[in-house]
Amino acid sequence: MITRIDTSHRASKLVIAGDRVETSGLVANDCSVGIAGQTRDVLAQLDALLAKAGVGREGLMRVQIWLADMKDFDAMNAVYDAWVGGVHQPARACVGSQLASADYLIEIQGWAQR
Template sequence: MSKQEIERFDVGARMSEMAVHNGVAYLAGQVPEDTNADITGQTAQVLAAIDKLLERAGTNKGRILRAQIFLADRADFAGMNTAWEAWVSAGHTPPRATVIAGLARPEWKVEIVVTAAV
């Protein structure tokens, strides 16, 4: 039995943005760059970052196996869903969990983690 290679993207001292192994892309939590945006804007930024990483892995949002969404404030659930529903591919909506969590930076309203088939 041979070991499958692990390809890592944007490797840093603390973490990588993505790892691909055995036909699956595992993304780190993606967060917004412009923290002045409202929840819908921050979510749209995060989803765009996810699109770019998935493209680098040779896959796309229609192949997401699961998504984990972390919200700083329960009141932002509807606004996050507005951006999410505009982004997901009809007929390919992935299993998803959404939790309220204290994020690493107080200005972040959302963080999203996805796993996708390559």
Template sequence: MTIKRIGAGPRMSHAVIHGDKVYLAGYVAEAAKGQSVKEQTADILAQIDETLAEAGTDKTKILKANIWLTNIDTWAEMNEAWDAWVVPGQTPARATVEARLASPGLDVEIMVEAAI
């Protein structure tokens, strides 16, 4: 079975396609500085849409999502963007946890796996 990489870099790929699944890296907001958690989440979800399209799939085929928040108290704010984005009846399995992220100002990171 072949492996296709999207946005392959020296440390990681933006996504990896293997078989009938695509695995996305953890995405953070491109312009996180000064953005609210809701804005960061919307930014990330737009990036996920673009990568899924490049892989030949879309958000209705997401199987699993992992979400990291620097402050779990912002869970409701993150969910405002998430709930506006997901397709009712097509929601994935999902976990959300609190964690320290790689850089100050990054408050949300999202990683998904989807069927092709």
């Protein structure tokens, strides 16, 4: 059985299939806050979606990060490293990419296991 949560005409923000949990790409709600603020915003959204699936950060298996500009890599990592903590780090990839809007500095997608 597949459960889709926060569905729009184009995509679901969260899909649960058995014990597998996958989010769509998440971008900041407030784009005026710079890379650190956008990273915090997106990670808070990821936490909220994981909670809807009944899983916490310890269930994260993989995180995919897209940065509009790789010069933001260190500033993003400062926020990400504090968020992920020293335990249960997921596999991660981070690439530079043109995002859907010039206002978006970061997009994050997560995969978890319940």
